[in-house]
Amino acid sequence: MISMMSEGEREPIVSLDRVSVSFPVYQGGSRSLKKRVLFHGSAGKIGRDANHKIIIEALREVSLSLSAGDRLALIGANGAGKTTLLRTIAGIYEPIEGSVVTHGRISPMFDISLGIDADLSGYENIRLRALLLGLSPGAIEEHLPDIVKFTELGDYLDMPVRTYSTGMILRLAFAVATCFKPEILLMDEWILAGDAHFMGKAEARVQNFIERASVMVLASHDLKLCSRWCTMGVWLDQGRVRELGPIGNVIKQYTESVAEGQ
Numbered sequence: 001m002i003s004m005m006s007e008g009e010r011e012p013i014v015s016l017d018r019v020s021v022s023f024p025v026y027q028g029g030s031r032s033l034k035k036r037v038l039f040h041g042s043a044g045k046i047g048r049d050a051n052h053k054i055i056i057e058a059l060r061e062v063s064l065s066l067s068a069g070d071r072l073a074l075i076g077a078n079g080a081g082k083t084t085l086l087r088t089i090a091g092i093y094e095p096i097e098g099s100v101v102t103h104g105r106i107s108p109m110f111d112i113s114l115g116i117d118a119d120l121s122g123y124e125n126i127r128l129r130a131l132l133l134g135l136s137p138g139a140i141e142e143h144l145p146d147i148v149k150f151t152e153l154g155d156y157l158d159m160p161v162r163t164y165s166t167g168m169i170l171r172l173a174f175a176v177a178t179c180f181k182p183e184i185l186l187m188d189e190w191i192l193a194g195d196a197h198f199m200g201k202a203e204a205r206v207q208n209f210i211e212r213a214s215v216m217v218l219a220s221h222d223l224k225l226c227s228r229w230c231t232m233g234v235w236l237d238q239g240r241v242r243e244l245g246p247i248g249n250v251i252k253q254y255t256e257s258v259a260e261g262q
Ligand SMILES: Nc1ncnc2c1ncn2[C@@H]1O[C@H](COP(=O)(O)OP(=O)(O)OP(=O)(O)O)[C@@H](O)[C@H]1O
Pocket: 023, 024, 037, 043, 044, 045, 056, 057, 058, 076, 077, 078, 079, 080, 081, 082, 083, 084, 085
């Protein structure tokens, strides 16, 4: 498909058109499963596929478009579809309907263990991750001092990662993922596992990343963080977009609805 861009219009970097994602459920009686999932109210809808097998409809006809500089917060209750949407943008889940188009290198930061080998040292993991991101050995060595400085891990970088705490792994993963001019940064709220000092540094780094790069998508229950870091918001409810627009407006609609008990 060829799309014509008018002057001043920003070209989309992430574009989703009526995307639906379902998970088949292979076990469990339909009645008990339905009760369990519906208990949460906002989780994916339980349905049946063409073969009458039970499925969870995690995303339903989600459409959105992000251009350079956009920072999108994914907001919604437990099970609303935030993580599924992040993973779908990353190409980990394939939609059963609709299309996902992305332009640019994706840095997924929602699976902390992704690409991290506990038996390798911090330095070895940095080099490995950078190679996976498609960087040349020369570029990696050039960026190494910056990564080392950000992690504040010092001599620990020579130790196997299995000796690190969760927070230390987080620093390592975050430093690497945001170092190499990523174009599309996808983050889940595990980033909140960091301490206050780390959060301050992480925010500054994300600001810097946004200036250098393109798009960020953050899934989080922390509405203050969403309003500080993001310009736009999507409120997901049972896998559907309930509200999409400027972050302040989406948070307002969402909190009002929660206060009213939906
Ligand atoms: N691998 C899976 N298999 C089956 N169902 C799944 C799977 N992953 C997610 N789901 C279902 O899809 C729906 C959306 O889940 P998702 O993890 O995307 O929600 P979320 O908004 O990230 O929730 P939370 O805030 O609790 O992390 C839920 O109903 C969940 O039960």
